[in-house]
Amino acid sequence: MLVKAGSGLATFGQPSSTGVPAATAGDTVVLPLDDDEALRNFFARSGDKLAAAIIEGVPANNGLLIQRPEYMRLLRSLTEKYGAVLILDEVITGFRLGLGGAAAHYDIEPDLMTYGKIIGGGMPVGAFGGRSDIMHQLSPVGPVYQAGTLSGNPVAMAAGLATLKKLAHGNVYDELESKGSLFADTLASQLRGQGVNLIRLASIFWTVFQDEMPRSASAIDAHGISRYNRMHGQVLDSGIYLPPSGYEVCFLSTAHTDEMVVGAARTLASIINGEMVGDSP
Ligand SMILES: Cc1ncc(COP(=O)(O)O)c(C=O)c1O
Incomplete structure (x- = not known):
């Protein structure tokens, strides 16, 4: 989006990157997450002028900010x-x-969804889909032109299709859930009261050094992020590659064996506990 919030709820957004014209940002309003009243107030004031609302159902680019289902349902209604x-x-x-993504997690039905990453099975793919009356607006059926050099690239499509077939017909999600809980349980059993919270949803997890689970960027404790950033080098020296910023989340994949998952959780715990200074596991 590259648009940041204006000075108040009533004001429009401002560019957050060079190259985004003020006029484009001016068509966008950024609302705080996890704030039912801000949503209600905005819609009461300007809802009839709004073309679309876009939200990452489980914001995972600035920590893992799992939203309340009531908040998502309010936005839907x-x-x-x-x-x-x-x-x-x-x-x-x-x-x-899961196959239904965040929409199924919150039990909501969006009008459009955007996809990337997993849908390409490791190849560079982006996609969108949704209500048929909106999709029928696209060329060649409708007047909206959408195409590109790599659109429908056959190799990427084959990789994505193979991945989705595997996901639809295997028990991958059960396997990932059990790896996720194995990581969480192992970490919890090894930690010695260090004010660490593992926030996890399926195979996505995020380690925060604070007791409460943040649901908005403003609720993230910056001191905890600094603590993570200081620890990162030690974890890396121990053979575990966590994301370099404390605001980034981790993902488990089927390639991670239970042994790796347990080993990583134990190593992380001993570094957090201060027992280990960067020796190789
Ligand atoms: C949640 C989310 N939305 C959108 C994007 C951008 O997608 P694309 O690179 O396909 O434009 C990213 C990152 O790549 C992302 O993490």
């Missing part, structure tokens, strides 16, 4: 009431949380 298209960004969550 307000967009429906005011005739705005609800776009769910499923680039990270799509086919990762």
